Amino acid sequence: MPAKKQYWLMKSEPSVFSIDDLKVCKMTCWDGVRNYQARNFMRDEMKRGDGVLFYHSNAQPSGIAGLAKVVQEAYPDYTAFDPKDVHYDPKSNPGKPTWYMVDVKYIKTCHSIISLERLRKIAGLKNMLLLRHGRLSVQPVTPEEWKMILSLSEWD
DNA sequence: GCCAACGTTGGC
């Protein structure tokens, strides 16, 4: 019996990497996460097949832009070892990696962005981590929240 | 282990 499907929200600045970029390349490694809480979710809990809400941060407007799914479970984020990479971490050690990433695959795009402003107005989402701990870049989403958010938009 | 200084995220 397969493990129960879990759900996540992952943030990206669309000026760096947007849902349209993911649509074009179909799949990407989610590199550059340098926060321990976010790392722990990716490394310890994300499983192949889990659903991902692709969130645009620092955007006009910020909000949920599309859906993706986890296709490869955590492995070391090699950008941490590359001095030329913007996400280089001089303290990390290839023999004992600090940072991990997963691979995610494009599923579909929101007809129009589900803005943060709109999410805040929905009673059933009051306890969503996104609305309570704004800065966490990888965070769990409950099945109820997932279902409710999917019902808020048409999807291409 | 405390906490001030500092850096980063991300909404606006």
Place this chain on the structure above:
DNA sequence: GCCAACGTTGGC
């Protein structure tokens, strides 16, 4: 570009 929230660092 501003700045609040909050994570990290390092002196003690």
